[in-house]
Amino acid sequence: DFVKFSGEDERTTWEHISQYIAQLGEIGNYEAFRVRLFSLSLTGTAFAWFSSLAPGSIMSWNQLERKFHDHFYSGNHEMKLADLASVRQGRDETVSQFMRRFKGIKNRCFNLSISEVDLAGLCFRGLKSSIREKIDNCDYYSVAQVHIRAEVAEGRMNKEKESFKTRRSNVHIVDYESDDSTDDDNDVYLAEFVWPANKKTVSYSSLKPIHKNRQEDIKFTFDVSKCDRIFDELHKFGYIKISHVIPPTEELRKRAYCKFHNSFSHATNDCNVFRRQVQSAINESRLKFHEMQVDETPFPVNTMELQQPKVLVRPHQAESTKGKNVVIGEERPSSKESVREVTYEKTADGKESFKVTVKSSGQGGQGLVATPELRAPGSSLL
Known part of the structure; x- marks a missing residue:
């Protein structure tokens, strides 16, 4: 017996045609048998439709199949x-x-x-x-x-x-439904904080406070951009225990990876779960910020005080500025360029003389003048 098609159930026309040809077996290779036996696979409304076809209106199997699809196919149950x-x-x-x-x-x-x-x-x-x-x-x-x-x-x-079920208080299992780091209740991650029983406070150089305005809402009091380094230091000293193998550095350079969740869906620096764990440890005094090391005299000895500005003077002015708020600098290099000027003159008694004037620039750029006087040959000095 053929599986019946009524047109009133969820079976589609494509499904019925395929099943009908499969049930025909070898005789299904002949179109004449397909057309003659097709009515035996119909029932109810579908059989009534077949009976209403005009005599001589079906000339081939392709024509009958096309009419069958046109009448009963709705497409509601077909997937794309x-x-x-x-x-x-x-x-x-x-x-x-x-x-x-x-x-x-x-x-x-x-x-x-x-x-x-x-x-x-x-x-x-x-x-x-x-x-x-x-x-x-x-x-x-x-x-x-x-x-x-x-x-x-x-x-x-x-x-x-x-x-890890027995230690669920310290272990966070994450199963990523989506590709972001906010999946707090997801399922694959295998990292565990292991704090000492004596509640010893530890400090690491990567754990630094964040500086914000007082008006801003501070969700994390530490620099979250250092989460990757914080994880490495905690793991190095045994405060984080993992059951997975962290990929090599060469592979981590190519894509984001969370060491806490063993996941490539986000980076350790972006992991909100790890951030909250670190913040919780800070709040419970298990972790503390790394103290900055400052020299006793961080500034050079010759640094001037800005609160009491001093005046820079030259060495030749030092004597006159004793006891004043001054800084003695170096001597300014002098430019000793000299110019000689020779003039020819006649004295009141009618004698001839040469007058040589030597001009040179000294300190402050002022000219110094020397005026030796020479008489012409055969004349006497004045």
Whole structure:
């Protein structure tokens, strides 16, 4: 017996045609048998429609199939490629449940034309980001490959969470539903603060206070841009315990990575969960700010006081400015350029004489004048 189509259930015309041809078996290769036996697969409203067809109106199987689709196909239950690409694994949905739902939607894409590799890519992108990060190091050529590796990663993550259940007060498990660092109640992260029992306060150079105006609301009292260095120092001295391996520095230069969550969805400096943990430790006096080291005399001895300005004077002025608020500088280099001026004159008694005037620049730029007088040959000095 054929599976009946009534046109009143959720089965689509495409689904019924495919199932009808499959049930025909070998005789389905002949169009005449497809047309003659098609009415046996109909019931109710669909059979009434077939009976109402005018005699001689159906000349081929393609014509009958087209009329059948035109009359009963609504498209309400057919899925498109966009529907398949938007499928995402739910927060509490297992990998098996997601794969079953993904394949169900894919089976309702009757006119879908996509390669198996691209289909595997859509399936991979639909997984939770925490699982994608675990299996991102492989190429996938089928949905089955994605399914197998995703289930293995899910099993390992569940074991890791179980091992930390007994210390849940100190451990924060994060399972990234979205790709930001605000997922406080997510699921994959494996870092634990380990504080000493004696409540000893520790200080590190990377832990520095932040300076803001008093009017501003200070959410964190430390410099959050140093979170990556703070994590390294706390981990180095045993105040943070991790169960994962931090990637090498070369890999971390290429993409953001959170050492606290073991995640590539955000950087350690942007991790709000780690920021709150550090702030909580500061508030509880487990951590304190690093004290700045200042020299006893941080300024040179010859630095002038700005509150009592002093006047700069030359060495030749030092004697006259004794006891005053002055600073004695260096001697200004003198420019000793001299000019000689020779003049010819006649004295009152009619005798001839030469007058030589020597001019030179001294301190302050003023000219000094010397005027020796020479008489002409044969004349006497005055």
